[in-house]
Structure formats: C-alpha cells, structure tokens
Amino acid sequence: MSSASNKTEQSLYAKREKIYPREVHGRFAFLRTLSVIILLGLFFILPWIEMAGRQVILFDLPARKFHVFWLTFWPQDFLLLAFLLILAAFTLFFFTALAGRLWCGYACPQTVWTDVYLWIERKVEGSRIKQIRLDKADWSLNKILRKLLKHFIWLLIAGATAVTYVSYFTSEKALSHGLFSFQLGGWELFWIGFFTLATYINAGFMREQVCKYMCPYARFQSAMFDNDTLIISYDEKRGEPRGSRRSDVHTDYKKEGLGDCINCTMCVQVCPTGIDIRDGLQYECIGCSACIDVCDDVMDKMSYPKGLIRYTTQHAVDGKPSKILRPRIVIYFVLLVLFSSLFIYSVSQRNIIDLDIIRDRNQLYRETSGLIENIYTLKLINKDSRNHEFNINVDGIEDLILLIDRDSISVESGTVYDLPVRVRAKEEDLVGRSTVIHFTISAMDQTGLSIKQEAKFLGPNP
Amino acid sequence: METLARIGSMSVVQRVATVLWLSFLMAGVATGFFFSVIDPLELKYCVDFPEVSRTAAYSIGFILFWLLTSTSSLLAAFFIYPTKETKASKSQG
Incomplete structure (x- = not known):
C-alpha cells in the first residue's frame, strides 16, 4: 500500500477531537442568550396557544390542513407553501449578504439546542477545565453520577423537544392527553422517539459537525458573501506579531515589536467549532461572536482598546470604505419584496x-x-x-x-x-x-x- | 483526483451524515409533494391499498422514500471511488 493511501486510511478513521467551549460573558453572549430564550420560548409555548378554539400553528397532517394563525392551507394550496419557502430562502440570502451568518450564530436550532446542552454540561460537570479533567479521569462514582445526570437531563430535554415538535403536527391537547394516559398511537410514539434521538445526538454529540458536514447552508453561504458583508474578523494589522508579554511592559510592548494580540488563546478556547479566528475567515465559523466577547475582556484587562476581534467587513479590514447599498443587496431585496407581494396577493386571491x-x-x-x-x-x-x-x-x-x-x-x-x-x-x-x-x-x-x-x-x- | 483525495479524507461521521441526512431531506420533499397530491385515504379506491390511518400512511411513505433516496445516495457514495484496477492503471499511465 502506498503512503498516500495509508494516509487516507488513517484520516478515514481519524477520531474527532471533542471540543470543550469555554463559557463566555459579554454583549454578544447576552444577545445570544436572549435569542435562545425567545426562540425556545416560542417553540415550546406556541403549541399551547389557541385561537378560535384551535392551535394557532398546527400542521394538521391527519386532517390534511395547515393552520397558520387565521389562515388555513389545503393540499390544493401547495403552490402557496412553495412560495413561502422561496420567501424564506430569499430572506436568508438577503440577511446573509448584509450581515453574514446571523442565522447560524443566533437563530439556528442546531446552535440554540447545542447552547442549551452546553449550559447543562457546564452546570453538571463544571467549567471547561473541569470537563476535560473529568473526561480524562478514571471512572469513579462521582464521574458516573455526573455523566448519568447529564445524559438524563439531556434526554429529558430531547424528549420534551420531540413531543413539542410532534405537537405541531397533531394537536398538543390530543398528544399530551395521549401521552399521560399512555394511549398514543404507534406512529406518534415512533416519531417522538425518532426526534428525541435526533435532538439528543445532534445537540449532545454531533454539535459543530452538523454545521461542518451536514448543513447545506454552511456550504453555500459563502456564495452570498462579498467584501462588504459583515464578518467576524481578527485585526491582523493590529494584533500581529502576537506574543505573550510581561504584565509590566504593556505600555511599551510595541517597542519590543509586539502587536496587541497577547496569544492567550482564549478566542480558540471559546470557539464552539474549534477554529482559530486569527487564521482568517473560515467556513467553519458560524459567526457566534463568542471570540469577540472574550477578546474584548482580555483587551480590557490589558487596557488595550476593544475590538481586536470584531464585526467588520473585508473592505474595512483592508482599509477601504464599506458600502451597505450594493447591487447584490438591492437584487435580493427586490426579489424579496416581489415574492412577498406575490405571496400576499395569492393568499388574498385564492378560492375560499x-x-x-x-x-x-x-x-x-x-x-x-x-x-x-x-x-x-x-x-x-x-x-x-x-x-x-x-x-x-x-x-x-x-x-x-x-x-x-x-x-x-x-x-x-x-x-x-x-x-x-x-x-x-x-x-x-x-x-x-x-x-x-x-x-x-x-x-x-x-x-x-x-x-x-x-x-x-x-x-x-x- | 484531488476531489477523490478530499472525499477520502472525510470522517466516517461525514460520510454517514452525507448519505443519511441529504436523503432524509430529499425524502421529506418527496413525501410532501406526493401526499399533497394524493390523499392516502383515497388510494384504496385506485389500488389494493391496506386500510391504514393517514398518519401511518405518511410515515410509511416517508420511510419508503427515505429508503429509496438513501439507497441512491449510498450507491453514489460507493461508485464515486474508482475500482482498484482503475487506480492501478492511472498510476502506471
């Protein structure tokens, strides 16, 4: 066997290094937590809200009717649903071109549930360092109990998620009644089990691998990027050459030929996808802005100005002016307005x-x-x-x-x-x-x- | 060859995910299209279709579609590699 194929063979079975993201506090972490709470709240509460005697959002598959607030969609309205999907796609394109991966960092269910799972992991197993130590340690009663507790809570959340998810398709009332009286139909149970497992695996184990390997959007979002798109970037000119320094020399570190980056690797430790933002824009970056928060803290401690890692554009990094209004944005916006109008028109004109x-x-x-x-x-x-x-x-x-x-x-x-x-x-x-x-x-x-x-x-x- | 080397460097998770997940998405689309046109309860008028609830019919339909799409993905993933002879003749030539 040649060395090349040997290498291939090895990487085929290369074990994924588990990523232990460090906890972050700061402006963007606050926004992210807020977004997680709002989105999870909506997800869990919506099936319980009724309007005119029925669930406000109910994709009633058994009855072949979709209820979305005051609108009811029938199988004959399939085209409208297609419109709605196109509309959603253009909204995503528009915001991606404008502000980069906002969706990935703040709103994607994969991010939201992973955040919740990470939070539980931290509550049960402790900080990043403690988690790493616990995983390396031999099995003890403490380790077994902590692991059991973590997986138990994870599974509980996964189960609640699955029941809620299925309740968007069969009414919540019927579902919770059936659940507590153990009279659910076999298929409902099958799908609850399926989505429980999917949530547990995706948020507990797959995590950043979903973004890296499974998400189509992560792959094609770069096509919507240009030099004026908002990205998270490390200011290389300001930061380099990076290096550690004695605390008493931070006033004249520039004389020693050092940049603002003290090479504390905090930005790498907080990254949920395990990349180094200082290596430049990478498709693994989901734009969660954890590195901005943690770096700002470090800059504060060093009494350096904030924003060594910041939201910026490629043009701004290159010292050129950034434009918000540009053909790409205008085209996406026009298409967005066009499809919205078409959708509203078709909804108002459809046969009742x-x-x-x-x-x-x-x-x-x-x-x-x-x-x-x-x-x-x-x-x-x-x-x-x-x-x-x-x-x-x-x-x-x-x-x-x-x-x-x-x-x-x-x-x-x-x-x-x-x-x-x-x-x-x-x-x-x-x-x-x-x-x-x-x-x-x-x-x-x-x-x-x-x-x-x-x-x-x-x-x-x- | 470069593409193949890149496929070779995919992790097992990535390979399994690529096959299962993308076919899952496509099966979802197919199920949506199929059952928006055809009501499973009316199938029994046309063909010899067992008497099942709509939920069951959708679920079985989805699983069958998934089986179909994932088989196709799996075969594609398998056949994307050249055979041993092709590899050998390429390195000789």
Whole structure:
C-alpha cells in the first residue's frame, strides 16, 4: 500500500477531537442568550396557544390542513407553501449578504439546542477545565453520577423537544392527553422517539459537525458573501506579531515589536467549532461572536482598546470604505419584496371554496329508464372561516337531469363534504363516447361566491 | 483526483451524515409533494391499498422514500471511488 493511501486510511478513521467551549460573558453572549430564550420560548409555548378554539400553528397532517394563525392551507394550496419557502430562502440570502451568518450564530436550532446542552454540561460537570479533567479521569462514582445526570437531563430535554415538535403536527391537547394516559398511537410514539434521538445526538454529540458536514447552508453561504458583508474578523494589522508579554511592559510592548494580540488563546478556547479566528475567515465559523466577547475582556484587562476581534467587513479590514447599498443587496431585496407581494396577493386571491369531482369507478355509465346515467362524487370544499349553504347546477348537455337527495348542501367552515350525485341524459343528446359537462356550486348566502368545474359524461359508442 | 483525495479524507461521521441526512431531506420533499397530491385515504379506491390511518400512511411513505433516496445516495457514495484496477492503471499511465 502506498503512503498516500495509508494516509487516507488513517484520516478515514481519524477520531474527532471533542471540543470543550469555554463559557463566555459579554454583549454578544447576552444577545445570544436572549435569542435562545425567545426562540425556545416560542417553540415550546406556541403549541399551547389557541385561537378560535384551535392551535394557532398546527400542521394538521391527519386532517390534511395547515393552520397558520387565521389562515388555513389545503393540499390544493401547495403552490402557496412553495412560495413561502422561496420567501424564506430569499430572506436568508438577503440577511446573509448584509450581515453574514446571523442565522447560524443566533437563530439556528442546531446552535440554540447545542447552547442549551452546553449550559447543562457546564452546570453538571463544571467549567471547561473541569470537563476535560473529568473526561480524562478514571471512572469513579462521582464521574458516573455526573455523566448519568447529564445524559438524563439531556434526554429529558430531547424528549420534551420531540413531543413539542410532534405537537405541531397533531394537536398538543390530543398528544399530551395521549401521552399521560399512555394511549398514543404507534406512529406518534415512533416519531417522538425518532426526534428525541435526533435532538439528543445532534445537540449532545454531533454539535459543530452538523454545521461542518451536514448543513447545506454552511456550504453555500459563502456564495452570498462579498467584501462588504459583515464578518467576524481578527485585526491582523493590529494584533500581529502576537506574543505573550510581561504584565509590566504593556505600555511599551510595541517597542519590543509586539502587536496587541497577547496569544492567550482564549478566542480558540471559546470557539464552539474549534477554529482559530486569527487564521482568517473560515467556513467553519458560524459567526457566534463568542471570540469577540472574550477578546474584548482580555483587551480590557490589558487596557488595550476593544475590538481586536470584531464585526467588520473585508473592505474595512483592508482599509477601504464599506458600502451597505450594493447591487447584490438591492437584487435580493427586490426579489424579496416581489415574492412577498406575490405571496400576499395569492393568499388574498385564492378560492375560499373549491370543488373536486371524482367519477364513480365501478361503472362508466348505466342505462336506466331509457336514459344514460353517470355517477359522481362531488367534494365540496369550504375553506372560508364561516359555514356556507350551496346549491348545485350542471350543464353542457341538453335536458341534463341532476339527481340529488336534497335541495341545498350546507358545508361547515374548514370541511369537505362528499356528495354523491347522479346525472342523466338522453343518448341522442350525447356528442360521443365522452361529453364535457360542467358542475357549478354557488353559495346561497353570498352572491358571487361560486365555482365551476369540468367533468366528463360517458356514454355508449355512438 | 484531488476531489477523490478530499472525499477520502472525510470522517466516517461525514460520510454517514452525507448519505443519511441529504436523503432524509430529499425524502421529506418527496413525501410532501406526493401526499399533497394524493390523499392516502383515497388510494384504496385506485389500488389494493391496506386500510391504514393517514398518519401511518405518511410515515410509511416517508420511510419508503427515505429508503429509496438513501439507497441512491449510498450507491453514489460507493461508485464515486474508482475500482482498484482503475487506480492501478492511472498510476502506471
């Protein structure tokens, strides 16, 4: 085996070094904690909030309806959902071009849950140094208990996360009732188990590897970067040459040929992805700004000005002016506005009633009392927020007879009504084996609210 | 060759994640598309489909899609490597 393939073989099984990020305090750490609390709060509280008797956000998969506040989306509205996804993507592009990886550092669930898990790890196992020592130490009762406690709390949080997550898809009430009375359906339990495991593994073990290896956004976000995008950067001109110094010489360290960086490696110790920000912009950097906070502290202690590591732009680092308004930003913004308007327009213009026609599959047609009869199932869909009373008409063939067992059909708000109907026509009026007819449903309680759909009336070969 | 060397330097986690995670995403997209057009409860009218709840049908549908997409990813990950003979002939040539 050649040395090259040997090397490959080794790196294939290279063990990932566990990263122990040091705890950080500071402006940005505060913002991050705030963001974690708000986002987690929203995530856990939203399923419990009801509006007009139902969960405000409920992707009711069993009923094939998505409720988002006052809007209800049906499978027919799939295009709207696609719009919404495009909208979300452009929002992400816009903010990435403008302010870099804000999403990764402050809002991504991977970051948020990892932060929570790290916090628990610190509470149970102690500071970074203590964690490293504990992991190196032989197994003792203390170590076993601490590890057990940590994993137990991790699993509890993962379980709560999974139950909450699943409750966005089946109602929280039904879910918590089923959970506590041990009467959940097998599939609900399966998905709760699945997401518990996913949360536990992703936030407990995978951590920065998710960002490095699994996240598509981390890979392509650099395409949205330019020299005016906000990045976290180490001021090389100011910091280099780095080096440790005696505490009493910090007034004339420049004479000794040293920069402002005292090489304390705090920025490396706090980094959740284990990189050295001083090596320049790296795709592993999730923009969490922990290094800014910790470096500012060090600068304060040394009585140097803050901001050796700071939010800046490539242009600013190179001593050129930064521009906020630039073609990239304008284009993303225009697209964002365009898709938002399109989305709002489509939502306001969508049909609040709908009609699906399904032909009876057992029989193409039958002859009865000298007439040809076709059977259909009409699906009357009422997406409106109130109930409607409909009547039904059919046309397209002369003397078409519509047979329904009642005059009008009342369809409750947000429901589908399956109505079997029979339609009869004279054989001589048919134009061929298949004749196009139209069903029209009109609301009797609201003029102008009607919808017309095409169907085929089948008969014998002429 | 450079790309291959880079793939060779991927950790096991990265390989497994690449195969499972990306196929998970695509299976999700496929499931979304498929079941937004087709109501599993109406499948029983068309084909011989067992009587199951929608939740069960979605779940089974998703798992089947995932099986399909991950098989495809796995095969791609496997076939991206040249065979031993190709490696040998490349180093000779």
